[in-house]
Amino acid sequence: MTSGDFDTPGAGPGDGTRAVRAGLPEPVKYEPTLPGPVFAAHFHLPGEPTGPYTYGRDENPTWTHLERAIGELEAPGEDGVETLAFASGMAAISAVLFSQLRAGDTVVLPDDGYQVLPLVREQLTAYGIEVRTAPTGDDAQLGVLGGAKLLWIETPSNPGLDVCDLRRLVAAAHAQGTLVAVDNTLATPLGQRPLELGADFSVASGTKMLTGHGDLLLGYVASRNAGLMAAVRRWRKIVGAIPGPMEAWLAHRSLATLQLRADRQTANALAVAGALRGRPEVSGLRYPGLPDDPSHKVAAQQMRRFGCVVSFSLPTRARAERFLDALRIVDDATSFGGVRSTAERRGRWGGDAVPEGFIRFSAGAEDPEDLVADVLRALEESAE
Numbered sequence: 001m002t003s004g005d006f007d008t009p010g011a012g013p014g015d016g017t018r019a020v021r022a023g024l025p026e027p028v029k030y031e032p033t034l035p036g037p038v039f040a041a042h043f044h045l046p047g048e049p050t051g052p053y054t055y056g057r058d059e060n061p062t063w064t065h066l067e068r069a070i071g072e073l074e075a076p077g078e079d080g081v082e083t084l085a086f087a088s089g090m091a092a093i094s095a096v097l098f099s100q101l102r103a104g105d106t107v108v109l110p111d112d113g114y115q116v117l118p119l120v121r122e123q124l125t126a127y128g129i130e131v132r133t134a135p136t137g138d139d140a141q142l143g144v145l146g147g148a149k150l151l152w153i154e155t156p157s158n159p160g161l162d163v164c165d166l167r168r169l170v171a172a173a174h175a176q177g178t179l180v181a182v183d184n185t186l187a188t189p190l191g192q193r194p195l196e197l198g199a200d201f202s203v204a205s206g207t208k209m210l211t212g213h214g215d216l217l218l219g220y221v222a223s224r225n226a227g228l229m230a231a232v233r234r235w236r237k238i239v240g241a242i243p244g245p246m247e248a249w250l251a252h253r254s255l256a257t258l259q260l261r262a263d264r265q266t267a268n269a270l271a272v273a274g275a276l277r278g279r280p281e282v283s284g285l286r287y288p289g290l291p292d293d294p295s296h297k298v299a300a301q302q303m304r305r306f307g308c309v310v311s312f313s314l315p316t317r318a319r320a321e322r323f324l325d326a327l328r329i330v331d332d333a334t335s336f337g338g339v340r341s342t343a344e345r346r347g348r349w350g351g352d353a354v355p356e357g358f359i360r361f362s363a364g365a366e367d368p369e370d371l372v373a374d375v376l377r378a379l380e381e382s383a384e
């Protein structure tokens with residue numbers, strides 16, 4: 001799939017153009033195109049303390065450029081979108097949940113989402129917030145939505161790669177006054193645009209494919225609703241979950257290659273999934289980009305790229321470990337979305353309801369022939 005496939009003709013620049021120019025300030029003679037990181041705890045501020053830049057926990061010019069860039073990718077051509085950068089994906093997720101929910105409120109979470117959500121659930125419950133959960137697949141969260149203040153969606157879910165119908169869930173939630181937040185980490189804004197599909201918040205970890213080099217942690221929240229965002233901003237200020245200027249700058253620099261990385265990594269994921277398909281030792285293969293994947297039909301209605309994560313199981317834990325050991329250009333590491341392929345046996349962490357031989361594979365930007373050859377060789381070598 002190319003970046004133009006889902007773009008309406010005449011709807012403005014394509015993804016590649018947008019990515020390389022996102023968030024750049026107006027050119028200033030003798031200044032760099034992307035201004036360097038601004039390291040400042042405080043700014044010169046004589047007289048009345050009006051913004052934009054007062055104290056380094058509230059605002060920073062390097063964040064401003066990055067936040068504009070992410071906003072332009074999450075909602076191209078829209079002026080009213082506000083984006084806030086955070087120290088990590090979890091900082092961004094916590095900011096939405098804890099700024100929007102009060103004791104007595106109900107929130108619906110996925111029960112097959114990111115592995116830290118159960119800890120979040122414990123904390124929400126301790127604050128008197130009722131938490132209901134349901135799986136991502138088959139839009140099962142609809143069944144427990146009644147009376148909820150907020151619906152939290154993760155699609156595709158990590159690591160099971162189930163997909164739910166965003167438009168359908170948003171319509172049902174909004175019909176009863178429920179807010180909707182979507183974790184857009186796996187897809188990135190070039191893969192899926194939750195705000196255009198009706199969500200109130202698009203939230204993500206920038207640690208994964210958004211920045212793609214495995215060298216920084218970052219998170220963000222984007223929304224069109226200024227009132228909701230005022231509470232998120234206040235939360236960032238009182239908790240202090242702010243990104244460092246260097247991380248923010250590195251992230252912005254990395255966005256320039258997002259379309260190149262996303263296209264290559266998505267194509268590589270499809271190539272790996274295609275090679276694993278039909279292998280006798282592989283079961284439970286999932287990739288939303290495979291035409292016969294259970295998620296494909298819904299994914300194709302709402303996604304523009306299907307991400308770089310492929311999941312599957314090998315028969316036993318020992319076989320999975322031998323497979324991971326035998327890989328040469330795929331690192332055994334957690335996380336996903338980087339330019340270097342990684343894979344891990346997910347069960348080593350506990351927490352995810354997955355088989356012992358379950359592998360989460362993140363396709364990087366290597367040449368597809370090399371990557372597929374490495375995977376097939378490792379499968380052969382790991383056989384007893």
Ligand SMILES: *Cc1c(COP(=O)(O)O)cnc(C)c1O
Nearest residue numbers: 088089090114158185205207218
């Ligand atoms: C990694 C991840 C997070 C958390 O992001 P951090 O940057 O590690 O805090 C949240 N949601 C999903 C889907 C993730 O993969």
